[in-house]
Amino acid sequence: MKRTDLKRLAIDGGHPVRTKPLPPYFPGAMVMGAAEKKAVLSVIDAKSPFRYYGPHLLGKVQKFEGAFTGYLGIRYALGVTSGTAALRVAIEALGIGPGDEVIVPAVTFVASPNAVLCARAVPVFADVDDTMSIDPDAVERLITSRTKAIMSVPILGVGPKMDRLRRLSAKSGIPLLEDVAQSCGASFRGKQLGAFGRISTFSLQLNKIITAGEGGVVVTADPVLYERAVRYHDQGQLRGAHLAILGKTRVAPFAGENYRMTELTAAIAAAQLRKLPSILRRMRAARSRVEKATKGMQNLHLRPSHDHEGDAGSSVSFLLDREKDAQWFVSAINAENISAFRLYDGVASYMNPQISGKDVASTVKCPYECPLYTAKVDYHEGLCPNAESLMRRSVCMGLPPVLTAVDTADIIKGIRKVYGALYEK
Secondary structure: OOHHHHHOOHHOOOOOOOOOOOOOOOOOOHHHHHHHHHHHHHHHHHHOOOOOOOOOOOOOOHHHHHHHHHOOOOEEHHHHHHOOHHHHHHHHOOOOOOOEEEEEOOOOHHHHHHHHHOOEEEEEEEEEOOHHHHHHOHHHOOOOOEEHHHHHHOOEEEEOHHHHHHHHHHHOOEEEEEEEOOOOOOOOEEEEEEOOOOOEEEEOOOOOOOOOOOOOEEOOHHHHHHHHHHHHHEOOOOOHHHHHHHHHOOOOOOOOOOEOOHHHHHHHHHHHHHHHHHHHHHHHHHHOOOOOOOOOOOEEOOOOOOEEEEEEEOOOOOOOOOHHHHHHHHHHHEEEEEEOOOOHOOOHHHHHHHHOOOOOOOOOOOOEOOOOEEEOOOOOOOOOHHHHHHHHHHHEEOOOOOHHHHHHHHHHHHHHHHHHHHHHO
């Protein structure tokens, strides 16, 4: 094979860096094995998949909750059915509803504002800083008498300025809600993300750092919020297992829904949680190798971080100077069998049609057409200009924990090859 064939891009008919794709970016799922299988089979053998009773209850959910509180260093954890369910439960625990606003980052999955809307409250979008994390200065400018929570969402393993957000929360008296769906295991200055907020949530969906396919966790240090979360996730009830943890009841019964985690979900989640330190170590090692190899590429700007050491390491992201260059770079490197993407395809959260259209399932269009809410909301392009610019210029690459040294070397080769074609002509 001629050297020119190796330099020619695959999208132009050249030979790709790899003959087959990299391992898929499903961090926890890629390390599933005997431990998860054994845990699930124990539940099946016990014929007791429901968390509260059965012929031979193993208490998998309660044990997982206990392990999760131990890992985070926080007092209470509640297993639920999904990351979105965790957000719904947390928002209801805070008592948020019609007439209220929740400040949400412009860069987040649509589940974050959707959870606010399903409580019949209004998501108000804050711009982000260059880490693609919510900007505390932007948050402060958006606070009104209607603001009932500030939502922090660390994207792809990189967190915001948690010290600033916590001080702002304390100063304003507005609770901080952390949505840590994508960043389990990440920290800020030695403290786990999820341990800063009045109440916080995690996801166990397939794309997440640890997974059970689906599932979520609500955590808090506040016994009242914990009891409210427990009641809302279980039809307003407070069963004996939770009363034993609380010691006494503090909340009168109220209507709730069913977001109870199953024993099968908890069995997998607990096995995954034990693997989390290894997953983080391997992802961070791969990220370090890629970052060092690309450090001198002047037009490829590494996404900054407020605490690089505390990042989960689940991805490496670059910012290019122009949107069209980022689009081309993603197409070109994917043709080399090196997976990359623009974050949320370059679309800010408020431009998703279910948000920008300001519609809800009910024929009564609360929260937007609601006598309790008199402000005007307009979700439009240009609302959060920094978020829109960063997302359009982003090139993100997931780093699953099963990457070999050859895989990582191929990622670096792919970046160099595409970068050379774009900038070293």
